[in-house]
Amino acid sequence: MNFTKRVLLYISRKKGKTVSLFLVVFVVAVFLISCFGILNASNRLGKDIRTSVGAAFYIRANTEVSMNENGEAEVKEHNVHISQKEIDEIMQTGDIKYNNPINYGFAKSDRIQFIPGDKHTEENNMGKVTALRFSALASSFADKSAVLTEGTHITETDIGKILISEKLANDNHISVGDTLTLTHAGLSEADGAYVDEIPVKTAYTEVEVSGLYQLNRTDASVKPTACIAENEIYASLDVLNELHESETGIYTGEADFYITDPARLNSIIGNVRAMPSIDWTTHFIRTNDLGYSKISDQLSALGDLVKILLVLVSAVSAAFLILLLTMRMRSRMYEAGILLSAGISKGQIMAGFMLEVLSVAIVALILSYVVSFAVKDYIGQNLFSNLQPNLLNDDTLSAVRMKDGIQIKNYLKLSPIKTLLVYLCQVVVIAASTFVSSIIIMRLKPKEILTKMR
Secondary structure, eight states: OOHHHHHHHHHHHOHHHHHHHHHHHHHHHHHHHHHHHHHHHHHHHHHHHHTSOOEEEEEEEOEEEEEOTTSOEEEEEOOOOEEHHHHHHHHTTTTEEEEEEEEEEEEEOTTOOOOOOTTOOSTTOOEEEEEESOGGGSHHHHTTSEEEEEEOOOOTTOOSEEEEEHHHHHHTTOOTTOEEEEEEEOEEEETTEEEESOOSOOOEEEEEEEEEEEESOOOOSOOOGGGOGGGOEEEEHHHHHHTTSSOTTEESSEEEEEESOGGGHHHHHHHHHTOTTSOTTSEEEEEEOTTHHHHHHHHHHHHHHHHHHHHHHHHHHHHHHHHHHHHHHHTTHHHHHHHHHTTOOHHHHHHHHHHHHHHHHHHHHHHHHHHHHHHHHHHHHHHHTTOOOOOOSHHHHTOSSOOSSOOHHHHHOOOHHHHHHHHHHHHHHHHHHHHHHHHHHHTSOHHHHHHHTO
16 A cells, blocks of 8 residues: 555545645644734834834924904914025935925815805805815824725816815715816805805916815814805915915915934924024914824834744744654554564655644644734734824825725735745645654664564
8 A cells, every 4th residue: 555545645644644644734824824924014014104204294284363342252373485595405404305385275166066054154155275285194084084985186286176075076066077167255244144245356367176085074063154164175286376365385384394314303493493594473383293193103013023933932932842743753662563573664754744734734834824814914903903004105195096004904914925935935844843753763773663562
């Protein structure tokens, strides 16, 4: 009987031992692949965080709070601006990756019936316009309170592009790619009513709907129509210029700046404050680390923990596998002695033992690969659910469609080469364990083996 047939007969006859070996290899393989997937996700996500925006600072005009003659508080904002020249100077003060100047205004359109707010009339049927260079860097999108659901974000190369809310689009039967005509508007209050400061329309511009967004927050406060969040229009910078509500290169809203290394934030701000061209009595700086430093530290700690687990599990599983196979081989000492007495070479006997173990192991490894997908996703989603920054880099800012958060599944995936290496290492360990456990028997002569079995 050739050793291949003996292998198949032994595997089918000794179901208990076959199942125990299968389960050990299967569980260890699933654990190792899952751990390597988590380690891969930790490393890749950490790398993406290091190459994306890590902190920001915002420059805008100061406000003054005073009491009017009726004893009511009034907020007055300094009528100042930041020029493109000053922005260019700020960009030279340190490692600043992006700048996002903003202008604010109001607009109307014959095709849009805005969501009614407080004291809504046809005259105050308007929406707030936030004109900026990168819509993905707007605070609502950066903190995930707004999510792009269709279309593309506005980038610095866009002209005549806008984003509107899904609700506003649905209510007015507007789709991505539609062209609208906007006209200028201004919101003020007179005689207890909200009115349009620009009753005579002289400025118009055609815009294309670049994308739709959805809000993840609700606001039950009473506001005029133009101030309702879902009526807000995000636009490329040229839109308000065309409506004569802003000037090219002049920004009266604020200017936002984004850097990659949060550790350099304070030094860069120090350099900016030293600029004599900006009057700091009428401007102030607000900082934001975007939570990236905390997330990066947590990912690093998670990666270190997974590495320790991998070393421990690899060592323990290898030792346990050697013990299991040694016990398996000792129970077959009599069989080995009989085979040796029958003239079968030690090489053939060891090859038979090796084939038995590897046959079971390979089946276990194949099934573990399938199961590891579900295990990796489950563990990964739980571990990384609170470690998902809104990555802001060249790819995401110009993405065809940028959704909230990131897809952890993409980070958990191991490349085919890495997966094969993991399994190859396991096969080598299994083969080595089988060799070590069987060589103890193979060193003995047939007579010695049979004597030990008495």
